[in-house]
Amino acid sequence: MSGVSVTKDVQDAAGAADGLVVLSNVNKHFGALHVLQDIDLSIARGEVVVVIGPSGSGKSTLCRTINRLETIDSGSITLDGKPLPAEGKELARLRADVGMVFQSFNLFAHKTVLQNVMLGQLKVRKTDQAAALERAKSLLDRVGVGSQADKYPAQLSGGQQQRVAIARALAMEPKVMLFDEPTSALDPEMINEVLEVMQQLAAEGMTMVVVTHEMGFARSAANRVVFMADGKIVEQATPEQFFSNPRSDRAKDFLSKILHH
Numbered sequence: 001m002s003g004v005s006v007t008k009d010v011q012d013a014a015g016a017a018d019g020l021v022v023l024s025n026v027n028k029h030f031g032a033l034h035v036l037q038d039i040d041l042s043i044a045r046g047e048v049v050v051v052i053g054p055s056g057s058g059k060s061t062l063c064r065t066i067n068r069l070e071t072i073d074s075g076s077i078t079l080d081g082k083p084l085p086a087e088g089k090e091l092a093r094l095r096a097d098v099g100m101v102f103q104s105f106n107l108f109a110h111k112t113v114l115q116n117v118m119l120g121q122l123k124v125r126k127t128d129q130a131a132a133l134e135r136a137k138s139l140l141d142r143v144g145v146g147s148q149a150d151k152y153p154a155q156l157s158g159g160q161q162q163r164v165a166i167a168r169a170l171a172m173e174p175k176v177m178l179f180d181e182p183t184s185a186l187d188p189e190m191i192n193e194v195l196e197v198m199q200q201l202a203a204e205g206m207t208m209v210v211v212t213h214e215m216g217f218a219r220s221a222a223n224r225v226v227f228m229a230d231g232k233i234v235e236q237a238t239p240e241q242f243f244s245n246p247r248s249d250r251a252k253d254f255l256s257k258i259l260h261h
């Protein structure tokens with residue numbers, strides 16, 4: 001009824017038209033399993049989308065299709081208006097444009113923290129050595145691990161390693177960052193230091209897709225919550241709407257399980 005909701009609808013429509021990442025009618029199977037079913041999702045520039053849902057619902061697969069770690073069977077995915085490239089240098093560039101942070105940090109064990117953050121800049125972006133070094137140092141400072149630059153990943157805590165992984169993705173100047181349960185392998189006392197870095201990124205306007213069960217983060221940083229179950233987007237809403245008034249039985253059931261333990 002209110003003018004506010006009308007304005008919001010107009011903004012939603014504009015957001016869809018200006019989608020930085022747009023998935024249209026995406027389907028994917030793993031053998032007999034229809035893991036992504038008719039997925040339509042448009043992520044606007046600067047938007048922070050939190051994806052939640054039960055184990056096996058397809059959240060990781062959804063993320064992985066966006067940087068083509070998984071191919072799709074039908075439908076389309078565009079980044080900045082262009083279909084995702086299939087191979088070669090274009091694909092390497094896509095992987096740089098779409099930063100990905102996983103549960104396991106995947107840092108190169110035999111390279112220092114600084115080298116980890118410089119590598120992609122040198123190889124994929126062809127940044128010169130001095131500029132890559134400067135950028136790596138400043139990003140490590142920004143995520144709070146500047147003093148660890150010359151150590152090897154195994155010498156760092158899990159929380160520190162994950163912040164290095166974030167710095168490494170940011171060093172590529174990505175258009176969008178995907179986070180797949182970035183804190184779920186961390187000891188509780190390290191979760192917040194990683195969430196704080198992500199919160200800061202969100203506040204600076206980074207476009208982000210975040211699979212997480214950290215509901216505090218979803219409430220404070222997300223523009224939108226997307227709830228998946230059985231390969232489908234079952235509902236999506238603002239965090240306030242979703243957490244206070246989930247519409248589907250699947251979402252109500254899921255929330256009652258995760259909020260009550």
Ligand SMILES: Nc1ncnc2c1ncn2[C@@H]1O[C@H](COP(=O)(O)OP(=O)(O)OP(=O)(O)O)[C@@H](O)[C@H]1O
Nearest residue numbers: 030031033035053054055056057058059060061062
């Ligand atoms: N490479 C693969 N080959 C076959 N099946 C797969 C593959 N990757 C995932 N699956 C299956 O697809 C379904 C969705 O997996 P996915 O990892 O996307 O779920 P998820 O929502 O991320 O779950 P979780 O919360 O446990 O991480 C699961 O049933 C999983 O076993």
Ligand SMILES: [Mg+2]
Nearest residue numbers: 059060061180
């Ligand atoms: Mg997963």
